[in-house]
Amino acid sequence: MTEDDARECILSAAEELYYRKGYAAVGMDELRTAAGVSLRRLYSLFPAKTDIVSAVLARRHTEWESGLSAAVAAAGDGPRARLLAVYGYLEDWFCSDGFRGCAFINAFGELGGTNPEVASIVRAHKASFQEYMAALVADTGAPATLAAQLSILAEGAQSTAAISADPQAAVHARRAAEVLIDAAFATA
The missing domain is CATH 1.10.10.60 (Homeodomain-like)
Structure with missing residues (x-):
């Protein structure tokens, strides 16, 4: 080998x-x-074990970014559709076999308080997602605050789906996102 x-x-x-x-x-x-x-x-x-955890989280980050980007790209034209594709991606993930929540949230919950390197990796991953959402929102012309709101909905859906074992958390988050997006577009 x-x-x-x-x-x-x-x-x-x-x-x-x-x-x-x-x-x-x-x-x-x-x-x-x-x-x-x-x-x-x-x-x-x-x-060290931290080296393995860091490498695993790096792989997960790459998988997350490529999967999310593909889902958003497949949503077609229209800024609203691209923003809502994030929640479709979450729903597909939540329905997958073996879904046990966000690996980054799990890592932070277990190791973040005692391992600064893991905490830093998790924070960077979450910041990357927020930056991605900010770029999607910027393309729409909606207020920048919409990105933080949509990110919080997605993060909350991940935790809720993992704890409740209910993939419908993505559907509920999508419906809330629709209200926020429509309100933001109406004022833009």
């Missing part, structure tokens, strides 16, 4: 285990077994 293959096996196993069981609950020995690598190789590629 090449170094790249081993790295991929470790990150894939870590992503699945951390998301399913939690970051703190998964030890290096369990991760090594799931990845099919020796403990020595695991530590040579990732000297």
Whole structure:
């Protein structure tokens, strides 16, 4: 197994285990077994658990951004449709097998208070989403405050769907977003 293959096996196993069981609950020995690598190789590629968590969150960030961007692009023309596509993307995600909430919120809840590096990664991811929403809103000519409002709805839907195990949280957030968007467009 090449170094790249081993790295991929470790990150894939870590992503699945951390998301399913939690970051703190998964030890290096369990991760090594799931990845099919020796403990020595695991530590040579990732000297500390924080290194693995950081790499997993970097992968999740890339997956999130590409999936969200694709959903917004597929929404077609019209600024309203692009803004609402965010909530369609959330609904699809919430309905997927194994949905257990936002990996970033989960990581922050478990490790953010004791691990400044993880807290920083999570904050950067959330700031990136807010910047993305701000760019979508700027394209509409609506007031900039709409971006923060729509971001809060999306974040709240993620937490609510994870806790309640109800993907309808995305539908409710979308309906609230429609009201906010229509009001913002009426005043723009």
